[in-house]
Amino acid sequence: MSDAAKTAPETPAATPESAPAPRQPRTLTVRVQRSGPGGSNARFDDFRLPVRPEDSVLDVLDRIRVETDPTLVYRHSCHHSSCGTCAMRINGRERLACITPMLALDADVVTLEPLRSLPVLGDLMVDMRPMFAHIDPDWGYVRPVERASTGVPHGVARYTRLENCIECGACMSACPVSNGTDDTPPPEPRRGGQDGAHPAASQAAGQPARDQEAPAAPHGSGFMGPAPLAALNRELARQPERREELLHIGKGPHGERHCRRHLACSRACPSGVYPAKDIMDIRMMHGGGKD
Secondary structure, X not given: OOHHHHOOOOOOOOOOOOOOOOOOOEEEEEEEEEOOHXXXXXXXXXXXXXXXXXXXXXXXXXXXXXXXXXXXXXXXXXXXXXXXXXEEEEOOEEEEHHHOEOHHHOOOEEEEEOOOOOOEEEOOEEOOHHHHXXXXXXXXXXXXXXXXXXXOOOOOXXXXXXXXXXXXXXXXXXXXXXXXXXXXXXXOOOOOOOOOOOHHHHHHHOOOOOOOOOOOOOOOOOOOOHHHHHHHHHHHHHOHHHHHHHHHHHOOOOOHHHOOOOOXXXXXXXXOOOXXXXXXXXXXXXXXXXX
16 A cells, blocks of 8 residues: 555545435534643543534534533634644544534544643643744745645636645644654664754754743653654755755754654644655655665
8 A cells, every 4th residue: 555545634434425414413422521731630521412414523512612611622713624723633533623524423422632742721722832842933834735736726827825734733643652652662862963953952052942931742752743844844845955954953853763654644634734754755865764
């Protein structure tokens, strides 16, 4: 099986396109993980309510908050998979709540949990700062899309689609190294010179550390994670004149050496980005090979 097939983003068991949606509402149980900051006093609360065929997971969360429990904590913004703020674990898999149809999950109990690998602020909301701490603020945020889309929108002669990554954190949560479920031994430090450091480590040069007050990821793997490495690889393509500097970061103590090529990051991505390929690109660029 090709890497592209292995890393195809996961989707619910059924979708409105592949199976006709039920015509009548169904009464389901929504089981939500509740906790305070850091995951303190964690428990699950069950909410039983009728779910309509058109309801997404986010629609149902909004109804629970408005009609039943106004203390429920979660993030949301765009409601159409552009912002990434509603990423969470839905029945054990990383998804965007806004585009996940409840009834397509084909389950009587839908369990909602916060993303792994990032500190919990409360209920389903996590702190994204440890991820962004490894993405230098000088790196460009507007870049061409990773993979060309098919066709041109109707009535548009020419256009440039911007990158697909929505920085939702799903890949960070799915990565076994980042989330603490990987059982392979940690990598040995490289010999022959000092390891690179992520941009925040440039404090000694008089530059402020972006993640100075950001909490560490809960499992302490030392891995910056798939999303920052994917951003770094895109920056390498955008600024080839900074190749040596950027590769120094990528092969540093927080970099690609931690990747075990589980490919879980690419499978979890809701936008069709393949972070595993970006990581392997960085590994190959400094002679790391595929092992």
